Amino acid sequence: MAGNSIGQLFRLTTYGESHGKSIGGIIDGCPAGLIVDIEKIQLALNRRKPGQSNITTQRKEDDQLVFLSGIFEGKTTGTPIAFEIQNKDHKSKDYHHIKDSYRPSHADYVYDAKYGHRDYRGGGRSSARETACRVVGGSIGEQLLAHYGVRIFSYVQSVGSLALTKSYSEIDFTKIFSNIVRCPDSEMADKMIAYIEEVKKRGDTVGGTIQCVIQGLPVGLGEPVFDKLHADLAKAMMSINAVKGFEYGSGFQAAKMYGSEHNDAFYKEEESGRIRTKSNLSGGIQGGISNGEDIYCKIAFKPIATIMHNQESVNKKGEKTTVEGKGRHDPSVLPRAVPIVSAMAALVMADHLLRSKVGKI
Amino acid sequence: MAGNSIGQLFRLTTYGESHGKSIGGIIDGCPAGLIVDIEKIQLALNRRKPGQSNITTQRKEDDQLVFLSGIFEGKTTGTPIAFEIQNKDHKSKDYHHIKDSYRPSHADYVYDAKYGHRDYRGGGRSSARETACRVVGGSIGEQLLAHYGVRIFSYVQSVGSLALTKSYSEIDFTKIFSNIVRCPDSEMADKMIAYIEEVKKRGDTVGGTIQCVIQGLPVGLGEPVFDKLHADLAKAMMSINAVKGFEYGSGFQAAKMYGSEHNDAFYKEEESGRIRTKSNLSGGIQGGISNGEDIYCKIAFKPIATIMHNQESVNKKGEKTTVEGKGRHDPSVLPRAVPIVSAMAALVMADHLLRSKVGKI
Amino acid sequence: MAGNSIGQLFRLTTYGESHGKSIGGIIDGCPAGLIVDIEKIQLALNRRKPGQSNITTQRKEDDQLVFLSGIFEGKTTGTPIAFEIQNKDHKSKDYHHIKDSYRPSHADYVYDAKYGHRDYRGGGRSSARETACRVVGGSIGEQLLAHYGVRIFSYVQSVGSLALTKSYSEIDFTKIFSNIVRCPDSEMADKMIAYIEEVKKRGDTVGGTIQCVIQGLPVGLGEPVFDKLHADLAKAMMSINAVKGFEYGSGFQAAKMYGSEHNDAFYKEEESGRIRTKSNLSGGIQGGISNGEDIYCKIAFKPIATIMHNQESVNKKGEKTTVEGKGRHDPSVLPRAVPIVSAMAALVMADHLLRSKVGKI
């Protein structure tokens, strides 16, 4: 109820504050017998961690992952998979200046209002550090999905007004991690990097969008009414820090279209015998259920609220105060959010994959 | 697990196919002691029902609501509130032509793939008729919220390329239901009506957007990690038939903004003593938790898939077939979707209102 | 949260007060493709209904079951199965005398304390009439289980001090419904009937026990820690009105035994190749998981609280009052509880059958 779990059958529960002893989680419901590649999970974590490049925060965090249970002789046992990542770069002293001040567009004020007191160090539970646990859970989900032939790709589609206009189908997904901004088009990537560096110099931050594509999903995942596949996907993506919008398939563009141009005609693919659609404005989901075509969606991130400018605010008592612009923060959340978006997609798809196993006799 | 329930503490479970005996549902968890105004619920249902005007489908459905339990002497008793709406306009014969054909961009194919067999009459469970039950549940949620001073408003913001550009703060919400298209600006409403009539004449359909505004919500609703208030709101909205996108606060526009222009500065409102924000790009939610400002969001609807044109498709065996354009359908889902959007907002807010009661000692 | 649902994957939610319009429920998660025998369900309902014989209450209730959704052309569709049973024998006037008085060992007082007001007619939601919905849900669960070879038997094992001492393995289950007390031993049944008639003449009531046996269950149902198969079974049985105790396998007797006499030795059954146990003090469950042997358990019912004697009590204000002994009630709940016990067993086993489908890759 307190919202620290996601998924029904494949269920991740996370814990941890930015500056507590550790962060971590428990994955309950991962089927037994899955061979787990821990290095792949650590790789995903490394792609999320701070301090990777000069366009991400210079904070160093090792994010060394340790599994505590649920994996034996390299395979899942069907029991809970617990994991832990130590918090090392505490520097708690850095945060006393925000103990009583409410940083604009952060969660400081609402936490105080909701809970009465809060762990103010580094944002506590509201810190994006929490997303590391999503990456671990999602990465195991991705390995479960891979067992069934499902693949997930995410990449930076826009930063500020710089947008890749190509469709995902024209993209070479193997190039996503070939540059530090995680945009698979090298020309656009260079522009984005230069732009983010400039924004950083100004002490400012900038938003952007990430595209996510899911391929190879079987037909029949998703439940027809409230737990439509894209509804659960939307929730998962919107739950990532800084996300303000979600669309899938034709998305907001659909609002301007006619039915006669939007419908996806069915046909039978001769070689496979599968029923497919000629176009895919539906985005791989019809009536909330996967139809076997690619699922694709776009997620909008706001600019990070922590900027290197002094900002006016109030303290607990409502008195005027100034929040100083200092510390080490990302000029753009986008590059580091790429593995988080994939993780959230994997968590939702792994859960619905299991749920789909009990749909008929 | 089968996805026919929404909410944790204020929980609606629905049932019913388009052409079964009835549709209905059970609301479990509504606190005892709420005075229920049944006429208000019927009014919301009437605003959703088909056959209201010449820009909605001409099908007539009475949608006469009956409560079966949980309300005694005009007040909720704390026990489950069950309700039922009879299905009267069966005309099952109309639907035999789609028994074996898969209508483009409908759920026929995926239902067959997922379940093995389906109630094909009128779309069965995938019919938008199911949304009537959401309106009943949401309407009770809205009455619970009203008890705490919360108000919800939804209106048509765009139809095709015709869009109201005014902010919601310049809108007179009392005018929403003054016209058949549910756009509170009478000039724009006239344009939209004329446009939908023209689309209808062509046997086509068109998409659009609905804006939803929630006012008077207390500070502290929403859970910080996966069940962020806007994440649950996104899921609820995305679960409505035909929805393709969701954004709240600054939304997709945030992806093009700088942190220095996006942050909402805090101040203390002298008369009330409340801590407030000068701007509200956050959309009333920070860190997933309501901050007391207005919540506003936009939902994108695709054009309805049922058009009055013949369309190529396949049948169960994958053989080519033609889906005929006939029947009585809406040229645009937008006007009738307005009470559904409000209902989904109410279901989410009522649930989180109850959840917020156990956050601190 | 408000406790009107049971089961995770096979989930029954019920509604309804004794004297409201109807009682009923929604089964969500029954797999598609199950052929439903409605007459069998009605038969189970008839075995629960009042007015069956001279040792049950003389109230007449028809309990005519109507399905509203989820079954099409005789088979489940995978969508919610809703059902309704009208309340006909209202006689609300009979109950005004308990509007303000608290009947001893009934739920009147705690409902008032918990909810502030209550539907006092016939006990409202606390009436055992609610169990009819359990029988419907359980009966569908039983049909699902039968598809997998599982069979459930329940019978009256004792009434007051009259107890059948034979093991269930010496019992002919086909004789359970051959007499009105539902005890498969005709000699003991005659004694029990005579005894209940005598208790009834005295205006009193008497308790007893029901034995339940589950055969043919596959190995591997149940989850190892909190959702042990017998833990969920215990909860389900304890949730039946008037139940005070539950034991399975060796039960309370185990508390007096030594490990050397209690352990069940494994052996391989040659003809089937199955691993089995020589004795079955474990009661078919080890470590919370079914081992393929018979599951058997015993449930203790207290005497019904409604007796035909005048009893002292208090009213809402705490003033002394007398609760009159009148109306038409059962001298013993046991005979009518037999189908309820089977239904609860079926609900738990159907749920865990589905849950067991996702335990390994």
Add this chain to the structure above:
Amino acid sequence: MAGNSIGQLFRLTTYGESHGKSIGGIIDGCPAGLIVDIEKIQLALNRRKPGQSNITTQRKEDDQLVFLSGIFEGKTTGTPIAFEIQNKDHKSKDYHHIKDSYRPSHADYVYDAKYGHRDYRGGGRSSARETACRVVGGSIGEQLLAHYGVRIFSYVQSVGSLALTKSYSEIDFTKIFSNIVRCPDSEMADKMIAYIEEVKKRGDTVGGTIQCVIQGLPVGLGEPVFDKLHADLAKAMMSINAVKGFEYGSGFQAAKMYGSEHNDAFYKEEESGRIRTKSNLSGGIQGGISNGEDIYCKIAFKPIATIMHNQESVNKKGEKTTVEGKGRHDPSVLPRAVPIVSAMAALVMADHLLRSKVGKI
């Protein structure tokens, strides 16, 4: 779904195998602002740990508890409370002899059948070591309950045929931990200790019962239908390793009683103005809801399956094998189960305490 969580609003999820890196858990939903006394939790853990006395196993486990999150400046923050207990006494070599053999009345066989492979070291997840995490979660629940005036007491009521016949109301609860068998009557305690020592000498084990009493609970906890307070309590107790039976209030004895002797008469207590009952055969719960009287229940434990005798069994292939009687095990689970029983009671009551906060407007 995989059953490693308990509770709805106050929710404990546990992880860990007997010989993995650690065991631990996450408590989600504990309200913010609770002052946590960690020493009290460690004390409860110490009362559960092995090696305490000569009537418990001689294995030494330190069970040193570490909290990782959710507590800041001595108080809960409303975020997940994670904790960990390292596994130190691995001695994995001791367990290779059971790698392929199925110990009688253990979970080895069903784990293999359910999951395909298992962590066989020390019983893996099925080890009673898992209950340490219940003690931690329950101990925090107990501190939350204490804030509302609720107190929980558990003690050994019988070992084999040696039973304390006094009612709990004649017991001095402060003496429970004054002896190593946890029976508050010193005379009976001495007998029990001597008896267990004798059983131990024979290499055997013996069962028994624990009585649990909950005092000071407010009126109104529990939900009326499936989640009756005693139903959730029964499930929680039955989920403890080795438990075979549960009863509350009059329990199995009620099956032999008449309504005229079983009913609890209401009266108004003059000094407090509270409505109370003269007798308490109801066991503090009516209609599934607490009525303010003491809740009391009894739990039956079977003898531990690990005995110091050689036993015949089969291996994975079904071949005959002998399970040797060796290792260090408890002759009776009873003394160490006392804090576990209290913990389970606390988990259920803390959950329902929170749930009761949203029952009425």
